[in-house]
Amino acid sequence: MAQLILNHVTKNFGGRPAVSDVTLTVRKQGFLALLGPSGCGKTTVLRMVAGFEQPTDGSIEFGERRLADAVFSLPPEKRNMAMVFQSYALWPHMSVAENVGYPLKVRGVSGEACRRRVTEALALVKLQDFAERRPTALSGGQRQRVALARCLVTEPDVVLLDEPLANLDQHLRKAMEETFRVFHERSGATMIYVTHDQAEAMALATDVAVMAEGRILQVAPPAEIYARPEGRVVGGLIGRGSILRLRLPENAGRQLDWPLLRQALGDGGQVRAGPLADVLIRPEHVHRAADGIAMRTVSCVFEGERFALDLTLSDGQRLKAYSSVAMAEGTLAPFVVSGGWRL
Amino acid sequence: MEKPTNACLETDEIAHSRRPGRLRFPFGGGEARGAERQGGPLRPPAKLPPELARTLYGFDLPASPYVGEVSSRSRKRERAGAGRQPALPGGSRRASSEPAWLLPFVLAAVFLLSALPLIRLGWAGLGGIKGGEAARVLLDPATFAALRNTLITATGGMVVSLVLGALFAFTLALTDIRGKLVLSFAFMLPMMIPPQVTALAWVEMSGPSSPLLKTLGLAPPLGSPQPLYSLSGMVLLLGVQHAPLVFLAVKAGLAAIPRDAVEAARLAGASPWRVFRDIVLPLGSPGLVAGAAIAFVSGIGNFGIPAILGIPASIETLPTLIYSRLASFGASTFGEIAVLSTLIAVISAAGLLLQQRALAGRDYRLVGLGGASAAFSLGRFRLWGECLLWGALALVLVAPLLALVASSLVPAYGVPLTLETVSFRAYGEILLRQSLTLTAFRNPLFLASAAAVGLLFVTVPAAYLLARRQGALANLLAVLIEIPYALPGIVLAVAFVLAFAAPLPAIGLTLYGTIWIILAAYLSSFLAVSLKPVMSAMLQMDPSLEEAARLAGAGFLRRMRDVVLPLLAPAAGASVILVFLISANELTVSALLWSAGTQTLGVAIFNLDDSGSSDLASALSVLVVLMVLALMAALEVFAKYLPEGVLPWRN
Numbered sequence: 001m002a003q004l005i006l007n008h009v010t011k012n013f014g015g016r017p018a019v020s021d022v023t024l025t026v027r028k029q030g031f032l033a034l035l036g037p038s039g040c041g042k043t044t045v046l047r048m049v050a051g052f053e054q055p056t057d058g059s060i061e062f063g064e065r066r067l068a069d070a071v072f073s074l075p076p077e078k079r080n081m082a083m084v085f086q087s088y089a090l091w092p093h094m095s096v097a098e099n100v101g102y103p104l105k106v107r108g109v110s111g112e113a114c115r116r117r118v119t120e121a122l123a124l125v126k127l128q129d130f131a132e133r134r135p136t137a138l139s140g141g142q143r144q145r146v147a148l149a150r151c152l153v154t155e156p157d158v159v160l161l162d163e164p165l166a167n168l169d170q171h172l173r174k175a176m177e178e179t180f181r182v183f184h185e186r187s188g189a190t191m192i193y194v195t196h197d198q199a200e201a202m203a204l205a206t207d208v209a210v211m212a213e214g215r216i217l218q219v220a221p222p223a224e225i226y227a228r229p230e231g232r233v234v235g236g237l238i239g240r241g242s243i244l245r246l247r248l249p250e251n252a253g254r255q256l257d258w259p260l261l262r263q264a265l266g267d268g269g270q271v272r273a274g275p276l277a278d279v280l281i282r283p284e285h286v287h288r289a290a291d292g293i294a295m296r297t298v299s300c301v302f303e304g305e306r307f308a309l310d311l312t313l314s315d316g317q318r319l320k321a322y323s324s325v326a327m328a329e330g331t332l333a334p335f336v337v338s339g340g341w342r343l
Numbered sequence: 344m345e346k347p348t349n350a351c352l353e354t355d356e357i358a359h360s361r362r363p364g365r366l367r368f369p370f371g372g373g374e375a376r377g378a379e380r381q382g383g384p385l386r387p388p389a390k391l392p393p394e395l396a397r398t399l400y401g402f403d404l405p406a407s408p409y410v411g412e413v414s415s416r417s418r419k420r421e422r423a424g425a426g427r428q429p430a431l432p433g434g435s436r437r438a439s440s441e442p443a444w445l446l447p448f449v450l451a452a453v454f455l456l457s458a459l460p461l462i463r464l465g466w467a468g469l470g471g472i473k474g475g476e477a478a479r480v481l482l483d484p485a486t487f488a489a490l491r492n493t494l495i496t497a498t499g500g501m502v503v504s505l506v507l508g509a510l511f512a513f514t515l516a517l518t519d520i521r522g523k524l525v526l527s528f529a530f531m532l533p534m535m536i537p538p539q540v541t542a543l544a545w546v547e548m549s550g551p552s553s554p555l556l557k558t559l560g561l562a563p564p565l566g567s568p569q570p571l572y573s574l575s576g577m578v579l580l581l582g583v584q585h586a587p588l589v590f591l592a593v594k595a596g597l598a599a600i601p602r603d604a605v606e607a608a609r610l611a612g613a614s615p616w617r618v619f620r621d622i623v624l625p626l627g628s629p630g631l632v633a634g635a636a637i638a639f640v641s642g643i644g645n646f647g648i649p650a651i652l653g654i655p656a657s658i659e660t661l662p663t664l665i666y667s668r669l670a671s672f673g674a675s676t677f678g679e680i681a682v683l684s685t686l687i688a689v690i691s692a693a694g695l696l697l698q699q700r701a702l703a704g705r706d707y708r709l710v711g712l713g714g715a716s717a718a719f720s721l722g723r724f725r726l727w728g729e730c731l732l733w734g735a736l737a738l739v740l741v742a743p744l745l746a747l748v749a750s751s752l753v754p755a756y757g758v759p760l761t762l763e764t765v766s767f768r769a770y771g772e773i774l775l776r777q778s779l780t781l782t783a784f785r786n787p788l789f790l791a792s793a794a795a796v797g798l799l800f801v802t803v804p805a806a807y808l809l810a811r812r813q814g815a816l817a818n819l820l821a822v823l824i825e826i827p828y829a830l831p832g833i834v835l836a837v838a839f840v841l842a843f844a845a846p847l848p849a850i851g852l853t854l855y856g857t858i859w860i861i862l863a864a865y866l867s868s869f870l871a872v873s874l875k876p877v878m879s880a881m882l883q884m885d886p887s888l889e890e891a892a893r894l895a896g897a898g899f900l901r902r903m904r905d906v907v908l909p910l911l912a913p914a915a916g917a918s919v920i921l922v923f924l925i926s927a928n929e930l931t932v933s934a935l936l937w938s939a940g941t942q943t944l945g946v947a948i949f950n951l952d953d954s955g956s957s958d959l960a961s962a963l964s965v966l967v968v969l970m971v972l973a974l975m976a977a978l979e980v981f982a983k984y985l986p987e988g989v990l991p992w993r994n
């Protein structure tokens with residue numbers, strides 16, 4: 001298996017480039033989630049990797065082999081990739097087994113070998129009993145699994161997933177996420193997963209790439225990107241949290257602790273010298289404690305497992321927090337901010 | 344420039360339906376899908392040069408349906424695919440999915456069928472102007488009389504069509520009347536039945552020798568004039584023939600009126616009548632205007648009705664004038680008919696421009712849930728409404744057809760039809776003895792099947808191309824396919840006469856006078872009819888189905904065979920039946936192009952009637968109507984496998 005490399009890839013449909021200067025290396029057997037708001041160009045990146053679009057600039061390589069650049073594009077049928085489409089793209093005139101077996105048929109595998117591999121693939125997604133059905137006779141989740149089995153059957157080098165869970169309900173999503181994880185472990189294929197749902201990305205991927213307006217903003221493992229996002233945009237996109245403008249001392253690191261934050265948040269207003277910086281504060285780091293800074297509760301919304309609070313600081317900046325008990329709106333209470341991250 | 348509203352998008356599309364007695368289908372019907380998935384906003388559909396589009400269609404090709412609804416990704420290929428020359432050896436260098444030969448193949452086929460004859464016609468027309476022929480023809484009193492008659496009958500026919508078509512469209516689209524599908528199917532029949540058969544049926548119904556009237560004892564005395572052999576007779580029949588076109592246009596417009604627009608008006612306190620007057624009628628008016636224009640242009644180009652009704656009374660219209668000039672073949676014939684058919688094309692274009700002007704102030708962009716179906720409950724008037732509609736149908740459809748059947752069963756001209764006098768002699772004569780009519784059956788069957796099946800070889804690749812790519816070439820293709828369809832058939836026939844009268848260069852063969860020239864004209868004329876169902880199926884097909892096959896490793900021909908063609912099959916079947924249905928009964932083109940041995944059904948009926956064998960003509964017509972009904976029934980059986988909007992009588 002080889003690495004998939006995108007080298008300064010740009011795609012321009014006329015007007016503003018849909019993808020500009022994207023450089024990415026998907027490590028061998030990695031599971032990369034491409035995360036970003038809709039219209040940010042992530043699907044275009046995926047379609048360029050698949051070969052449905054040709055880059056206007058830059059190149060895409062798989063190991064030593066060049067897949068595409070501005071003058072050349074290896075057609076999708078020669079790339080040995082597989083894709084789960086958002087619409088699943090099951091051929092309605094073929095049975096489930098025929099759908100799954102089609103890539104084998106095209107490659108000239110037939111007879112017993114073909115049947116065996118189709119059965120194996122269907123077993124992996126637990127659909128052995130549906131082999132002779134038509135796709136139209138299946139539920140959404142089952143269709144999804146057929147599409148996945150079709151990807152499995154040929155041992156592709158790269159598996160592409162285009163928002164595969166977007167059309168499923170919450171309950172099915174959880175089950176399918178598990179299927180994807182098993183699938184990834186078993187197949188050992190390099191996978192690229194496009195989604196706008198960060199929970200999905202975090203749960204599945206070994207690496208998350210955040211895109212906005214056609215550019216890659218940051219690539220990192222999920223825990224890393226959550227704890228140490230780069231810049232305001234990533235900070236705002238990943239997880240919940242508030243971004244505050246605070247004056248920090250010159251020598252402050254990026255990981256901020258309570259004493260530093262207490263100064264910065266203007267308790268007494270000692271720090272007046274340092275430059276203004278963006279600081280990301282996660283709601284789980286804001287607690288109610290006697291030695292904290294007084295903040296006013298603006299709103300308190302029950303979310304099931306806890307209450308989500310909207311707080312204001314004395315200078316009017318807003319802060320999110322969680323609380324296990326309800327707080328009346330307008331209450332002034334002390335809060336401790338146990339950690340922050342300078343963006 | 345105004346873009347058409349949703350409402351008239353549908354209806355305008357029907358503006359392609361110009362020629363008499365033929366099925367004309369709106370394009371479109373595919374849903375804009377895949378656009379959102381791309382995340383990118385859809386670029387406004389690429390357009391024809393607006394002037395050209397307006398002249399040709401009377402609207403700005405909203406519906407380059409091909410282009411407007413293509414998922415946004417295909418435009419990306421335009422970059423990747425077009426114009427980028429390979430620099431590296433080995434493999435295909437294009438991200439576009441079609442092989443390099445596909446576009447040149449389709450373009451060449453369409454150019455040969457569509458552009459070449461029309462260029463020849465334009466050239467001959469120019470030659471006529473230079474040679475002073477145009478002035479002579481145009482100043483000829485016969486031309487003037489024909490022009491006047493054409494304008495009178497087309498305008499009158501348009502009014503009749505409007506009244507009938509609007510009555511049916513409003514009632515069927517808006518009220519809770521029963522039996523909508525049957526009514527709709529029956530009302531569409533006159534459009535499917537060839538105009539010369541309609542004319543013949545009416546003649547048999549109303550004249551002094553009408554077996555039906557004789558049997559009922561109502562016939563006027565022998566020797567009294569046939570009332571239909573007059574301008575008003577032609578007006579009435581043109582109106583009946585083209586009412587379905589108005590019906591389709593108005594109904595499509597009404598279907599686009601959001602249900603909540605009507606409901607909001609009711610909540611605002613308006614009575615049903617006020618809602619109709621203040622909301623439905625204004626919103627439906629683009630459909631009325633479009634329908635009127637189509638009916639007018641169809642009336643201008645109609646040949647069958649003036650041929651049967653006008654020629655006996657020496658009332659010439661422009662199409663029959665062309666016909667008689669061509670029949671009395673002379674030295675200057677080609678120049679004359681080129682000028683005359685250019686005149687028809689100019690009047691048609693003027694009609695469409697007028698429509699454009701009328702539609703200009705009516706840009707109603709409709710937002711909301713479509714389908715004001717059954718917005719009005721007729722209550723106790725429902726029965727009256729049903730009686731009215733069925734009564735109208737009985738008068739314009741059932742009675743003439745009965746008369747046709749009756750006159751095919753009488754043993755001799757002028758004998759009343761009773762149980763004793765019933766005779767199947769005419770059918771025996773037609774089917775067993777008349778070698779001419781046997782030819783007349785064999786020829787159209789050959790022509791229709793050849794045209795229907797042959798066109799698939801062009802339309803399937805064309806539909807694929809138009810659905811997958813965008814840009815100047817695709818637009819050119821769309822226009823070339825549409826032009827022969829938008830022109831009155833008589834103009835196209837003249838174009839083919841001119842193009843193929845001389846021996847073909849290089850091979851020295853003359854197509855003129857053989858069956859092949861008719862086939863060529865049919866291929867050209869019905870290209871758009873054949874494309875329509877295939878195109879809508881193609882647009883409704885999720886492009887990812889083909890992309891999945893690509894990733895599975897299937898090359899172009901392989902995925903055509905395994906994925907695209909099986910999914911297109913029902914639509915291709917419908918396309919074959921539709922083209923067959925229309926071309927088997929065709930008269931206008933074949934009347935000009937036929938010669939001994941290449942007679943078609945339409946020509947046979949016309950000639951039999953012309954030579955006084957009205958019983959044989961009737962019998963042949965009855966067989967034709969039965970064939971039409973059988974084919975329509977076959978399509979109806981197919982209906983559930985077909986993309987929506989392919990069958991005009993279904994909602």
